[in-house]
Amino acid sequence: MLRNFAEKQMPAGRGVELMEAIQHVPPLLVPTVMSSVGTVLRATEPLRRLAKAQRETGSLFPDLRPQALISWTEAYTRASGVMQVTVSEIPQSLKDAYRETYDVVTLNAIRQHQARALMSSSVSPRVRDYFRRVENNREGRSILRDSEGSELVLANQERLAGRAPFVRVGELEEYIREHLKTKLPEQRLSRSDCGEVGLEDRLFLIPGRALAEAKHDAIIDIERYFSVQSASAQDLELQLGGTKGGRLFQRYGASEKERCHTINPHSLRHLQNTELFSRGVADTVISRRYNRKGVDQSYVYDHRTLAEHLDEMEPETARLAKSMLGPKARQAFDLIRGGKITGPVVSRFQRVQREEGDEAAFEFLNAEAGALHFTPYGFCLNSFAASPCVKHLECFNRCSHLVRTDAPEEQMNLIELSRKYEIHIERLRAQPSKAPNYFTQLAHAEERLAGVQAALAQAPGQPVFANGQNLYEEVGRAR
Numbered sequence: 055m056l057r058n059f060a061e062k063q064m065p066a067g068r069g070v071e072l073m074e075a076i077q078h079v080p081p082l083l084v085p086t087v088m089s090s091v092g093t094v095l096r097a098t099e100p101l102r103r104l105a106k107a108q109r110e111t112g113s114l115f116p117d118l119r120p121q122a123l124i125s126w127t128e129a130y131t132r133a134s135g136v137m138q139v140t141v142s143e144i145p146q147s148l149k150d151a152y153r154e155t156y157d158v159v160t161l162n163a164i165r166q167h168q169a170r171a172l173m174s175s176s177v178s179p180r181v182r183d184y185f186r187r188v189e190n191n192r193e194g195r196s197i198l199r200d201s202e203g204s205e206l207v208l209a210n211q212e213r214l215a216g217r218a219p220f221v222r223v224g225e226l227e228e229y230i231r232e233h234l235k236t237k238l239p240e241q242r243l244s245r246s247d248c249g250e251v252g253l254e255d256r257l258f259l260i261p262g263r264a265l266a267e268a269k270h271d272a273i274i275d276i277e278r279y280f281s282v283q284s285a286s287a288q289d290l291e292l293q294l295g296g297t298k299g300g301r302l303f304q305r306y307g308a309s310e311k312e313r314c315h316t317i318n319p320h321s322l323r324h325l326q327n328t329e330l331f332s333r334g335v336a337d338t339v340i341s342r343r344y345n346r347k348g349v350d351q352s353y354v355y356d357h358r359t360l361a362e363h364l365d366e367m368e369p370e371t372a373r374l375a376k377s378m379l380g381p382k383a384r385q386a387f388d389l390i391r392g393g394k395i396t397g398p399v400v401s402r403f404q405r406v407q408r409e410e411g412d413e414a415a416f417e418f419l420n421a422e423a424g425a426l427h428f429t430p431y432g433f434c435l436n437s438f439a440a441s442p443c444v445k446h447l448e449c450f451n452r453c454s455h456l457v458r459t460d461a462p463e464e465q466m467n468l469i470e471l472s473r474k475y476e477i478h479i480e481r482l483r484a485q486p487s488k489a490p491n492y493f494t495q496l497a498h499a500e501e502r503l504a505g506v507q508a509a510l511a512q513a514p515g516q517p518v519f520a521n522g523q524n525l526y527e528e529v530g531r532a533r
Contacts, residue, residue, distance in 0.1 A: 198219040
């Protein structure tokens with residue numbers, strides 16, 4: 055099993071941010087999970103040690119004294135993470151060896167290569183450019199010093215003439231805290247229901263914003279680079295499902311087809327939930343597996359087909375449904391069985407089924423299947439043949455019949471409508487008026503915007519306004 059911190063859980067007490075949970079691993083996946091976790095732990099061990107030392111000392115460079123002078127090439131590596139500090143390229147064999155195992159022994163071999171290269175080749179232009187940017191950020195004040203600790207300003211095209219620039223550790227840290235805030239490690243302890251959790255306790259640690267690795271094929275010195283950060287759920291989603299193919303697939307895919315793959319990690323949760331239902335696992339067990347408080351949400355993630363639902367029904371009912379229901383009636387029947395739609399047609403169908411049996415109910419549903427309306431904002435099951443709904447296309451006005459689907463166009467329509475209402479409301483507020491209709495218009499727009507946002511927030515297959523108005527009945531009563 056995996057010990058983890060569950061999302062969307064109610065807090066256990068004041069100040070508690072994380073809720074501990076346990077996720078059981080299927081036996082088939084145990085070797086893969088153990089190997090993956092072990093690999094990650096080994097690869098991130100230097101980051102883990104550094105993060106713990108940073109928190110305990112309060113320093114970004116816990117192995118150095120604030121008054122110590124270090125060479126500008128070492129300061130460059132500690133501030134940027136980049137190990138290549140000379141014009142002499144790091145051998146590809148060393149790069150490949152490190153990326154194969156992420157062993158710090160190879161990391162040390164790369165350091166030694168660059169140290170030897172400094173004796174016979176010049177410093178990389180990127181080092182000089184980096185400290186010129188530092189100087190610009192500090193409004194002309196250089197952070198470089200000579201061996202005696204005096205300020206050293208680099209002239210344009212200067213070859214240093216034997217001068218070896220140094221950097222005082224405390225000043226480098228001060229510069230980083232002021233100008234590189236997005237790279238700073240999280241040194242605060244988080245509170246959980248089982249104790250305090252530090253950055254070093256998290257599994258997926260990464261060198262923060264190490265862009266040079268992708269841009270320049272750089273090797274990052276994870277033992278010295280100050281920026282230790284934790285990969286977030288958003289990072290994972292971006293890497294697996296980024297635009298134009300998941301970024302991990304783009305980088306490591308063996309073929310053009312593989313490089314176009316994307317995965318929405320949350321879809322895997324829906325898939326497994328549906329498979330467990332299909333295998334006959336009890337809803338209580340499924341809900342427990344996902345740390346849910348009740349069984350209702352498990353059915354939101356149930357995407358079985360009508361054929362799979364029919365397999366669960368009484369044989370005679372299933373036979374009648376397969377033989378009697380047309381395509382649209384089958385779709386309506388599946389939605390009714392899942393409790394995903396309501397309305398007069400649903401109520402009458404259920405009453406006929408109770409009082410007259412399945413055959414009569416299916417005949418009724420075939421006749422009324424045309425009542426299943428797909429609107430730009432969701433679908434509605436209501437019979438408009440005799441009395442059309444005057445609120446047509448205002449379903450988001452708290453109508454109890456509106457149910458979301460997973461159609462991308464529907465989501466885009468709601469987003470666009472929300473944007474238009476927001477612009478309209480902003481314009482109204484920018485030019486207030488004492489006219490009575492001003493407040494009416496503003497309230498009307500705010501009410502519609504709230505309805506649209508509620509629709510955007512609802513999961514597919516669920517009523518948007520379960521306790522909303524039956525607009526069809528309201529129209530009938532007015533007439």
